Amino acid sequence: MKLSMIKKFKDKKINSFLLWGLILTGIMLLIVVIGIFWTPYDPTKMSASEKLQGISLRHILGTDNKGRDIFSRVMYGSRITLGIACGTMVIGAGLGTILGAITGYFGGFLDEVFMRIVDAMLAFPSILLALVIVSLFDSGNIVVMVALGIAFIPSFARIVRSEVLRCRTMDYVENARIQGASDFRIIFRHIMPNITGVLWSSVLIGFNNAVLAEAGLSYLGIGSQPPYDSLGNMLSSAQQFMVKNPICVLGPGFAIVWMVLGFSFLGEGLRKKA
């Protein structure tokens, strides 16, 4: 079954980047989905007798300093990291697209003001911007999601705006206008479908950046709060005893790498195919 599927991919000229991206992302999503219903152990259950164990059949990725099963915690942490990244993209790409489309389409003074604000926000690297927003409120999953989402708005607004600017003067837009379509309809029914390609590849890149930024923020201790740790939290708390049990940092660390690698392969594959 699997082999024939791979063969089918090859026949369709799906490149190896896309194939590996699908495999890596597929396995990761599968593990995360399973983790919603079942984990080998309770990710928050501590056990004094099973501290800092290495790889074994009982605990495939060993245990941490409180005797918690690392594989279960990675399953759980990946879900949080992935969830925050998804939320970030919904907020960032969603609002960014709407704002960029509207300002790009109408132009004028509002557009000028908006672009200055976007420039101002782009002067901050996204992790710094999120850091500022989190510092103004409190830490926690929702705040991190909103903060990262806001931090991602400018780049999406920029991309969509320039695409809309390019499409605005094209014949089909003019045509729709003559037919009496409203501005709203022209933007979302006529222009949008023509820029989805650009949008999707930036969403994939943005998604990776969101995963990395979330992991970075939780690593700094301002992301999600214990005991419901994301992968970044696990890394920062495991750093103290990594000499005794390196798997404690390698497990969650490679989970992040796996996740990012899968998506970047997917993006690369889609780009090459296009």
Next chain:
Amino acid sequence: MKYILKKASMMVLTLIAVSILVFLAFNLIPGDPATRILGTEATESQLQLLRQEMGLNDPIYVRYLRWIWNFIRGDLGESYSYGSVSALILDKIPITIWLAIMAFFLMFVISIPLGIFTARHEGGVIDKIVVVLDQVIMAIPPFFSGIIITLVFGLTLQLFVPGGFVSYKIDFWGFIGYLVFPAIAIALPKITMCVKLLRGSVIEEISKDYTRTAYSRGNTTRGVLYRHVLKNAMIPVITFMGMALADMVSGSIVIEQVFNIPGIGRMLLSSINNRDYPVVEAIIMGIAILVMVVNLIVDIIYRLVDPRIEAIND
């Protein structure tokens, strides 16, 4: 020249927008600085006195103008717990700047030769290995590579002592030595991106007509590559490097935490945790100014390298 002036005035406008955003963000949040300094035990009249002294009773635009005027004069205000912010930042800034410079230097000396080499030998064994390795390393967050470096080079091979940071005031070369590994951790993802960009750019330029013309006029491969192709291929790379330099400064926030380096990043984090907003404001404004100045410089270099841009924009 006209263009540079235009860009510079644009930058000033953006800076004003940044300063307004930063000021509003930190002044509209709930919480009274006077209470924060004097503690909750202070009487109302004491609080009033301090508020008067700090000018907190003035309307918000007066406070903004005063803040920005002091900022321009170099007075960054008083930290809630450490005294003058300017002195605090001046003390820490060399650490972060050195870290960023070293990371930038590493990126420059590694990625450019590697990018050109892989482009010249496209499809070869080394090229294939580098391309795959590139993608993999790109997926490793800097703090994780930092942790791995600490584990491998620090704790196992004992090439440096994790947490054994020495100040640049005491032992400059010891300080530089300690920063080598953190700089590698910061530079790694940028190196991979830069190699990928340069490789793609060189390959694209090689296939263009002018390259063939240059060959047919009897140039050697070396001559074509360095005198013709590279000039054009470097243009996108310059933009990237400008952005990378700014990213490295912010990337050091996380890396300083991994390697226990008491630079700007750690100060920013501890100030955020202590809600010491004058320090946070100053650092954020500083980074924003740095990013914008770098962007301006990149724009200028851009025009020097590629005179075609002038023809389009003017």
